[in-house]
Amino acid sequence: MLAFSIRRLLQAILVMLVVALISFTLFRFVGDPVNQMVGVETTPEQREALRERLGLNDPIMTQFGRFIVKAAQFDFGTSYQFRQPVSDLIGKRLPATLELSLVSAIFALLVGIPMGVYTGLHRDSVLSKLFLSISLIGISLPTFFIGILLIFLFSVTLQWLPSFGRGDTVAIGWWTTGLLTVSGLKALVLPSITLGLFQMTLIMRLVRSEMLEVIRTDYIKFARARGLRQRSINFRHALKNTLVPVITITGLQVGSIIAFAIITETVFQWPGMGLLFLQSVQNVDIPIMAAYLMLIAFLFVVINLIVDLLYFVVDPRLRADRAAL
Amino acid sequence: MTQTPLLSVRDLRVEFPTRRGILKAIDGISFDLKEGEVLGVVGESGAGKSITGTAVIGLLEPPGRIAGGEVLLKGERIDNLSQQAMRKIRGKRIGMIFQDPLTSLNPLFTIGEQIIETILTHLPVSEREARDRAVALLEEVGIPAAADRLNAYPHQFSGGMRQRVVIALALCAEPELVIADEPTTALDVSVQAQIIRLLQRVCRDHGTAVMLITHDMGVIAETADRVAVMYSGRIAEIGPVRNVIKAPRHPYTVGLMGAIPSLTGDHDRLTQIPGSMPRLDSIPAGCAFNPRCSLVMDKCYRDRPDLVQAGESRAACWKVSETEEAAGR
Numbered sequence: 001m002l003a004f005s006i007r008r009l010l011q012a013i014l015v016m017l018v019v020a021l022i023s024f025t026l027f028r029f030v031g032d033p034v035n036q037m038v039g040v041e042t043t044p045e046q047r048e049a050l051r052e053r054l055g056l057n058d059p060i061m062t063q064f065g066r067f068i069v070k071a072a073q074f075d076f077g078t079s080y081q082f083r084q085p086v087s088d089l090i091g092k093r094l095p096a097t098l099e100l101s102l103v104s105a106i107f108a109l110l111v112g113i114p115m116g117v118y119t120g121l122h123r124d125s126v127l128s129k130l131f132l133s134i135s136l137i138g139i140s141l142p143t144f145f146i147g148i149l150l151i152f153l154f155s156v157t158l159q160w161l162p163s164f165g166r167g168d169t170v171a172i173g174w175w176t177t178g179l180l181t182v183s184g185l186k187a188l189v190l191p192s193i194t195l196g197l198f199q200m201t202l203i204m205r206l207v208r209s210e211m212l213e214v215i216r217t218d219y220i221k222f223a224r225a226r227g228l229r230q231r232s233i234n235f236r237h238a239l240k241n242t243l244v245p246v247i248t249i250t251g252l253q254v255g256s257i258i259a260f261a262i263i264t265e266t267v268f269q270w271p272g273m274g275l276l277f278l279q280s281v282q283n284v285d286i287p288i289m290a291a292y293l294m295l296i297a298f299l300f301v302v303i304n305l306i307v308d309l310l311y312f313v314v315d316p317r318l319r320a321d322r323a324a325l
Numbered sequence: 326m327t328q329t330p331l332l333s334v335r336d337l338r339v340e341f342p343t344r345r346g347i348l349k350a351i352d353g354i355s356f357d358l359k360e361g362e363v364l365g366v367v368g369e370s371g372a373g374k375s376i377t378g379t380a381v382i383g384l385l386e387p388p389g390r391i392a393g394g395e396v397l398l399k400g401e402r403i404d405n406l407s408q409q410a411m412r413k414i415r416g417k418r419i420g421m422i423f424q425d426p427l428t429s430l431n432p433l434f435t436i437g438e439q440i441i442e443t444i445l446t447h448l449p450v451s452e453r454e455a456r457d458r459a460v461a462l463l464e465e466v467g468i469p470a471a472a473d474r475l476n477a478y479p480h481q482f483s484g485g486m487r488q489r490v491v492i493a494l495a496l497c498a499e500p501e502l503v504i505a506d507e508p509t510t511a512l513d514v515s516v517q518a519q520i521i522r523l524l525q526r527v528c529r530d531h532g533t534a535v536m537l538i539t540h541d542m543g544v545i546a547e548t549a550d551r552v553a554v555m556y557s558g559r560i561a562e563i564g565p566v567r568n569v570i571k572a573p574r575h576p577y578t579v580g581l582m583g584a585i586p587s588l589t590g591d592h593d594r595l596t597q598i599p600g601s602m603p604r605l606d607s608i609p610a611g612c613a614f615n616p617r618c619s620l621v622m623d624k625c626y627r628d629r630p631d632l633v634q635a636g637e638s639r640a641a642c643w644k645v646s647e648t649e650e651a652a653g654r
Contacts, residue, residue: 227416
């Protein structure tokens with residue numbers, strides 16, 4: 001278990017180094033950073049002085065080393081556009097994105113798993129067929145379209161929920177949360193449904209197919225033959241056996257929820273990292289893009305690590321150090 | 326002396342509706358099982374042995390369904406009970422053991438959790454008592470250091486040990502009847518005998534009746550009090566084990582017994598029954614065994630024989646009926 005964790009950690013570090021290399025390359029070779037920073041009237045001498053000051057004349061490896069050391073301290077330089085440290089900008093936007101992602105992931109799990117269990121157990125019921133049709137919509141409609149549809153229905157026509165922004169937020173230290181105010185919560189509803197719908201349908205279909213497989217196994221038959229309660233058979237014995245693939249997929253999906261919140265944030269003008277990233281792309285604000293890339297990679301690596309550790313919790317067969325007696 | 330049998334199956338029929346018509350997996354079988362008795366059920370694959378067992382415990386997989394007949398447990402019908410009422414009988418009054426111990430246990434729960442949950446479902450005991458009972462049961466089925474092994478997961482046991490756990494699980498709420506569906510088929514030959522002896526011993530100690538489904542005549546000869554020979558969804562012959570083995574009446578049983586190798590036997594070759602059992606969708610009219618029978622008569626192509634008394638056994642064969650009638654019954 002310890003050896004496994006260490007191996008995993010080394011792999012994670014390797015992945016982060018590769019990603020750092022890519023962001024660094026982006027930094028260095030997509031346009032000349034000096035051009036981005038100075039005005040048209042700057043003299044060549046001033047440019048050269050700036051190059052020297054920024055360390056752009058040092059050997060590439062030295063520069064890369066510096067980039068990594070700084071990145072490890074969350075220092076990604078200054079945004080060209082906003083003239084502010086990138087880490088401050090991202091830090092300000094991070095809570096919005098993480099809250100949105102968290103709520104949509106919870107929505108996807110809380111709705112997706114029960115629907116999957118139900119459709120797996122009652123394959124031919126009318127409700128199952130309805131769920132499956134809905135899930136087809138969730139999988140096939142593009143996110144921005146669902147968002148616009150929801151806005152049209154609930155904001156424009158019914159006027160129940162706001163169509164953009166985070167509503168009122170409360171600051172807890174540097175973290176601003178919309179989870180504690182009514183308007184903040186209301187503002188969360190539509191974006192998180194939009195963002196989580198695809199994941200929800202994916203999880204539902206996955207749980208369904210796993211359930212169909214598990215309820216045919218001998219141990220479920222034996223559990224029935226022992227007269228265990230139907231509830232316990234379905235939700236304890238069967239569901240737990242479907243969890244390993246569900247954890248894998250959910251982990252990956254939580255990563256993509258955070259990474260691809262861009263579209264939802266744009267549709268709902270959600271002041272998160274995705275929106276910031278999109279603005280930075282439009283303005284060729286490379287420090288922000290590089291930092292965003294690193295951050296997303298980091299989140300993926302962390303989530304994967306958690307997923308691997310969760311396997312051990314769920315499946316005793318993987319706890320290799322307690323080998324067969 | 327006519328006490329109510331523990332289990333009584335009356336003219337049971339099981340059907341599987343398919344796109345190409347209804348398949349009759351079980352076509353009218355009747356048998357009784359006394360308390361504490363061991364009934365062996367033998368037959369080839371597809372003869373309907375396992376289906377009979379699953380029908381009795383009410384676990385037929387849809388679209389399979391009981392199409393007729395009755396199943397009585399101590400004189401009360403159980404084939405028409407609600408799911409909920411039937412669930413309370415399963416495990417508590419009728420236990421079942423499946424073929425493959427490697428897949429019968431849930432891999433994600435310790436065996437202690439599985440046994441204790443089963444006990445708590447059926448018996449009004451505290452968690453503590455259930456735990457003590459689980460330990461006692463595991464000891465009884467020969468698991469060493471039972472108290473420690475309670476916290477072990479199924480993958481930490483060998484196949485034979487897992488089948489012992491399965492037996493403990495099937496017996497943990499003291500059922501009156503255990504249906505053992507080929508309990509040793511998936512096991513190593515060297516372990517098979519141990520498990521059969523264990524099953525026999527534990528059931529004798531608890532006074533549990535056993536319906537032992539197998540295709541191993543050796544196991545039947547050693548364990549069973551009576552044996553039912555099944556062929557194409559019907560009972561071909563049923564009777565005390567000694568009679569059926571020593572003096573089989575039905576030509577199919579005669580063939581089966583001829584096919585058992587014996588150490589002292591003086592035959593060079595084992596006899597074999599020509600042909601194979603018909604598929605469920607092409608069971609011939611009359612006696613299902615007629616294409617393979619050496620004693621076949623005209624009548625066998627026309628009418629289905631019913632079980633008739635022949636000595637201590639009963640056999641479903643026109644030839645047997647004829648002989649019995651000639652003997653003046």
